[in-house]
Amino acid sequence: MPDPLAARRAQALEQYRRRADIYDFELTAFEPIRERAVERLALEEGHTVLDIGCGTGLSFNRLREAVGGRGQVVGVEQSPDMLAIARSRVHDGGWRNVRLECQPVHLSRLPARADAAFFHFTHDILREPGAIDHVLAHLRPGATVVATGLKWAGGWSWPVNWLVLGAALHSVTSLEGLRQPWDRLADALDDVEVETFWFDAIFVVRGRVRG
Numbered sequence: 001m002p003d004p005l006a007a008r009r010a011q012a013l014e015q016y017r018r019r020a021d022i023y024d025f026e027l028t029a030f031e032p033i034r035e036r037a038v039e040r041l042a043l044e045e046g047h048t049v050l051d052i053g054c055g056t057g058l059s060f061n062r063l064r065e066a067v068g069g070r071g072q073v074v075g076v077e078q079s080p081d082m083l084a085i086a087r088s089r090v091h092d093g094g095w096r097n098v099r100l101e102c103q104p105v106h107l108s109r110l111p112a113r114a115d116a117a118f119f120h121f122t123h124d125i126l127r128e129p130g131a132i133d134h135v136l137a138h139l140r141p142g143a144t145v146v147a148t149g150l151k152w153a154g155g156w157s158w159p160v161n162w163l164v165l166g167a168a169l170h171s172v173t174s175l176e177g178l179r180q181p182w183d184r185l186a187d188a189l190d191d192v193e194v195e196t197f198w199f200d201a202i203f204v205v206r207g208r209v210r211g
């Protein structure tokens with residue numbers, strides 16, 4: 001019996017194997033969203049933050065500056081090609097407070113009670129209940145969770161949605177849930193706030209772990 005999750009994982013690994021070398025360039029236009037999203041994490045000195053689906057580590061510098069030398073950034077990424085770039089970034093920066101895990105999220109080794117989790121442009125992960133549950137189980141009550149990404153723009157925004165479709169087709173393995181990609185995550189959070197940008201095609205969602 002074919003395993004649909006394994007097939008999607010293989011597709012995602014191939015997608016990011018092909019994109020790894022040009023990924024940072026492709027993301028340049030989205031950097032203001034990353035800045036806004038990291039700000040929404042409201043990190044403090046000494047915090048441990050999980051960067052879920054960390055890719056090439058484009059968020060690491062901002063995250064590690066926010067948590068300081070006593071804090072820790074844990075990057076989880078299943079693509080060895082993307083993670084190799086993240087690893088060089090950490091090595092070149094001499095960053096001792098960044099730990100990397102090359103695993104699918106649901107199998108990753110995470111700290112017991114992290115203070116925050118960051119899902120930046122990780123649609124596939126947000127649609128995988130096992131991955132969300134695994135991350136939430138490793139956050140303390142009250143921890144901040146921020147998720148961002150592409151979404152279908154509301155209303156009759158078909159020109160915008162053509163662009164969303166084009167971007168999604170080479171970034172995700174399923175368009176399922178693209179209207180509200182955060183809905184499964186938000187079900188488990190309190191104080192959920194949703195902001196949208198770029199003609200409603202990009203979201204930044206923040207919430208807090210219950211308890």
Ligand SMILES: C[S@@+](CC[C@H](N)C(=O)[O-])C[C@H]1O[C@@H](n2cnc3c(N)ncnc32)[C@H](O)[C@@H]1O
Binds near residue numbers: 059103105106
């Ligand atoms: C669009 S990239 C975002 C990378 C990074 N968060 C950033 O801000 O640039 C999505 C990343 O999620 C990773 N990914 C997708 N599904 C995953 C899973 N189940 N476990 C771990 N990583 C996953 C992909 O390999 C890819 O590097």
